[in-house]
Amino acid sequence: MSDDAELRARVKALESLLVERGLIGADTVDQIVDVYESEIGPLLGAKVVARAWVDPDFKQRLLEDATAACGELGIGGLQGEKLVAVENTGSVHNVVVCTLCSCYPWPVLGIPPNWYKSPEYRARMVAEPRTVLAEDFGLPLGEDVEIRVQDSSAEVRYFTLPQRPVGTEDWDEERLAGVVTRESMVGVAVL
């Protein structure tokens, strides 16, 4: 692994040459990252999930064509050109991984967290999900729960539709969205 001083110099060298050549602007990099730090993240996916919980017709459209259903809420675009939502129930539990790199539904969940990109997650989730979920994420699933691991190896970007927590029957959509976590939409947590 290179040290931080070397990495900082390599990054500045690339940026300065690209700016000098007029290929990018001096303002471009910060403007782009700001978008991902301030506008895009799991709060968007939480809106989708909360809508599906309160609106059965929307939920059906979401499970049939998540790209179109998310589009109804103005959610979509880069790295979410083809979205699929998979439903977690008491009997079937889906979990999402990308073993080859780090494919992730950016417009719904933002850019992926470190654990999702880690070699440990990528190597082990497809082979021993029951153990990884129980031991590393504190999510022990009953033997009767069927586990489906979705490896995002082509163009579809997946997220999971978690079960609505019990005791929230009289909550409105906004309050519901507040309890939906990123982890529950990747399938490493339940609510």
Added chain:
Amino acid sequence: MDGPHDLGGAQGFGPVRFDPDEPLFSHDWERKVFGLTMATSTVGLYNRDENRHARERMPADEYRSTSYFEQWLVAMETNLTELGVLDASALRERVAEFLEEPDREVRGKDQPDLFELFRDTLEFGASLDRPAGPARYSVGDRVRAVRDAKPGHTRLPAYVRGHVGVVHRVDGSFVLPDTNAHHEGESPENTYNVGFSAHDLWGKGDHEVLVDVWESYLEPA
């Protein structure tokens, strides 16, 4: 190719270090690498598949000992110099200058139009769906993932090679990464979501693993 990136089922890895509160970037240079990658791909200096392939053809020991965003940095350095966008010796000299003067700022002209272009890409996406012929397989078909490891870029995870699965969904046709990464054309193919039993893949486990594959990665079973 068999690359160090193809990690599904690889043994010897310990617990996932899960921290729900960690920041997206641990260092400012990581933030810059992400932004530079998005900027240079928005301008179209290289395509997504050759970006992935540049990471995958890192020597295995180097890939394993570098962090995620350092792998992204290596891919940019590789592609921009190999494609002739930047001169390798000029890049080395510039790195040396910034090592000498670590506090020197990057200065130059702003390009508001480029951010607008990025905004468009962000909103409308950069879909690689392209028309192809009729799908060869249907939902419920039994299919076998091909056994051969191709020499260049591919998106068939090694752990399903030679195994039989069942088509769960037909997902439309997309640019084939295997040719696109090497500038050999888009060669669009139909794609499929195929389910494999863990017991068949690993000899143990009761779960199902669903993998997304291009049509030429499959043969009838």
